[in-house]
Amino acid sequence: MDSIVVTGGSELRGEIPIAGAKNACLTLMPATILSDEPLTLTNAPRLSDIKTMTQLLESLGAEAASMQDGQVLTMSSHNLDNHVADYDIVRKMRASNLVLGPMLARLGHAVVSLPGGCAIGARPMDLHIHGLEKLGAEIELKDGYLHAKAPRGLKGAEIELAFASVGATENILMASTLAKGTTVIRNAAREPEIVDLADCLRKMGAQIEGDGTSEIVIQGVDRLHGATHPVVTDRIELGTYMLAPAIAGGEVECLGGKISLVESFCEKLDAAGIHVEETERGLKVARRNGRVSAVDVTTEPFPGFPTDLQAQMMAMLCTAEGTSTLHETIFENRFMHAPELMRMGANIEVHGGTATVHGVEKLKGAPVMATDLRASVSLILAGLAAEGETVVSRVYHLDRGYEKVVRKLSSIGAKVERVKE
Numbered sequence: 001m002d003s004i005v006v007t008g009g010s011e012l013r014g015e016i017p018i019a020g021a022k023n024a025c026l027t028l029m030p031a032t033i034l035s036d037e038p039l040t041l042t043n044a045p046r047l048s049d050i051k052t053m054t055q056l057l058e059s060l061g062a063e064a065a066s067m068q069d070g071q072v073l074t075m076s077s078h079n080l081d082n083h084v085a086d087y088d089i090v091r092k093m094r095a096s097n098l099v100l101g102p103m104l105a106r107l108g109h110a111v112v113s114l115p116g117g118c119a120i121g122a123r124p125m126d127l128h129i130h131g132l133e134k135l136g137a138e139i140e141l142k143d144g145y146l147h148a149k150a151p152r153g154l155k156g157a158e159i160e161l162a163f164a165s166v167g168a169t170e171n172i173l174m175a176s177t178l179a180k181g182t183t184v185i186r187n188a189a190r191e192p193e194i195v196d197l198a199d200c201l202r203k204m205g206a207q208i209e210g211d212g213t214s215e216i217v218i219q220g221v222d223r224l225h226g227a228t229h230p231v232v233t234d235r236i237e238l239g240t241y242m243l244a245p246a247i248a249g250g251e252v253e254c255l256g257g258k259i260s261l262v263e264s265f266c267e268k269l270d271a272a273g274i275h276v277e278e279t280e281r282g283l284k285v286a287r288r289n290g291r292v293s294a295v296d297v298t299t300e301p302f303p304g305f306p307t308d309l310q311a312q313m314m315a316m317l318c319t320a321e322g323t324s325t326l327h328e329t330i331f332e333n334r335f336m337h338a339p340e341l342m343r344m345g346a347n348i349e350v351h352g353g354t355a356t357v358h359g360v361e362k363l364k365g366a367p368v369m370a371t372d373l374r375a376s377v378s379l380i381l382a383g384l385a386a387e388g389e390t391v392v393s394r395v396y397h398l399d400r401g402y403e404k405v406v407r408k409l410s411s412i413g414a415k416v417e418r419v420k421e
C-alpha cells in the first residue's frame with residue numbers, strides 16, 4: 001500500500017487545473033442505460049471510482065471505450081444482457097446503486113445489490129425505493145439484493161422526498177424520463193451534479209424542467225437517443241485545492257472554478273480572511289496576512305456548505321485564531337479525521353455531530369492514517385503547513401476521488417511524494 005509524504009512549510013504559487021466532477025460522472029455514466037444509442041462524456045476525471053462504474057456497466061452488457069487518456073468516455077447500452085448488479089462490484093462504491101432507476105426504466109426489471117454500510121454512516125436506500133415505488137415499481141429485498149420490477153411499465157407520479165437526497169433524486173429523475181406521463185419530484189436535491197445530469201438527459205431527448213430548484217418536473221418520453229456531454233467541474237476538488245494556499249500561504253489559481261459552484265464555501269473562506277477572486281480562467285485564492293480566523297460551519301444540502309468539504313475545512317481551522325465549531329448534519333460518522341489531526345497537534349473535541357476546534361499556532365508532522373476519501377486529502381492539506389514530515393498511509397482512498405494529486409500539488413510548490421510502503 002502506498003503512502004504520501006508531505007513536508008510542510010512551502011508557500012504555494014501557481015495554477016491547478018480542476019477536473020470534471022467525480023459525482024457528476026458517476027451519475028451520467030448510468031444514464032447511458034436509458035438509451036440504445038451511445039453516450040459520450042468529455043472532461044471525465046481519471047479515477048478508480050470511474051473504473052468501477054465502467055466495470056459495473058460492462059457487467060450488465062454495456063460497451064465502454066475511453067480515449068484521450070481517459071478524459072473521453074463512450075458507452076453504449078445497445079446490448080444489455082444482464083440485469084443483476086453484483087455485490088462484488090456494488091460493495092466497492094455506493095454510487096453503483098444509480099443503475100437501479102435506469103435499468104428499471106429501460107428493461108422493466110433489475111436486481112441490484114444493496115451497497116451496505118460505509119465508513120461515514122449507514123446510508124440506507126429507503127428514499128430511492130419509495131420514489132421508484134411511486135412510479136409503479138415493485139421492490140423486494142431478498143438475500144441482500146433489491147429485486148425490482150415494473151410489470152406494467154413506469155408511470156409518472158408526484159413524489160415528495162423526506163430528505164433532499166442526491167442519489168434518490170438522480171435515480172428517480174433518470175427513471176421518470178421514460179415513464180408514462182408527468183412526474184414531479186418535490187424537495188429534490190439541488191446540487192450542480194443534478195443540473196448536469198438533467199442537461200445531459202435533455203440532450204438525449206428528455207423533457208425536464210426545474211432542475212437546480214426543489215421541484216423538478218419531468219414529462220416522460222418513449223425513447224432517449226445518444227448524446228455528447230462535458231462533465232461539470234468538480235466543486236469538491238475545487239474547494240480542496242482552494243484550501244491549499246489558505247492553509248500553507250501563497251496564491252493559487254484554480255482553473256475552471258466558478259464562485260457559483262462553491263458560494264457558501266467561499267463565504268466561510270472570506271470570513272476566515274482568505275481572499276477569493278473570480279477571474280476569466282477560474283478562481284484565484286490568496287492568504288496574505290498571518291493566521292486565518294476561526295469560523296463556524298454547518299454542513300447542509302446544496303446550496304449550503306458541502307459535507308464533502310468538511311474534513312478539508314477542519315484541516316484549515318486547526319491553525320485558525322480562535323475556536324471554530326463544525327456541525328455535520330448529513331452523515332452521522334464523519335469526523336474520523338479529527339483524531340488523526342489531533343496526532344498532528346490539533347486541539348479538537350467531538351461530541352456527536354459537532355466538532356469544536358480550538359486553533360493552535362502550528363501543527364507538527366506525524367504518521368497518520370486516511371480513513372475515507374475526503375479525510376485522506378484533509379490530512380495532506382494539514383501536512384502542507386505542519387512542521388516537518390507528515391506520512392499519510394492508506395492513500396488508496398484518494399485514488400477514488402483525486403486525480404494526479406501529487407503532481408498537482410507539486411506543481412504549485414508543495415513538497416509531496418508518493419512512496420511504496
Ligand code: UD1
Pocket residue numbers: 023024026094095121122123124125126127128129163164165166167168307308330331332
Ligand atoms: C452524494 C455524493 C456524496 C455526498 C452526498 C451528500 C455521489 C456519488 N456521492 O451521496 O459524495 O457526500 O451526496 O452531499 O454523488 N439517505 C437516506 N435514505 C436514502 C438516501 C439517503 O436516509 O434513501 C441519507 C444518507 O444516509 C445520508 C443523507 O441521506 O445521511 C445524504 O445522502 P445522499 O444525499 O443520498 O448522498 P449520496 O447520494 O449517497
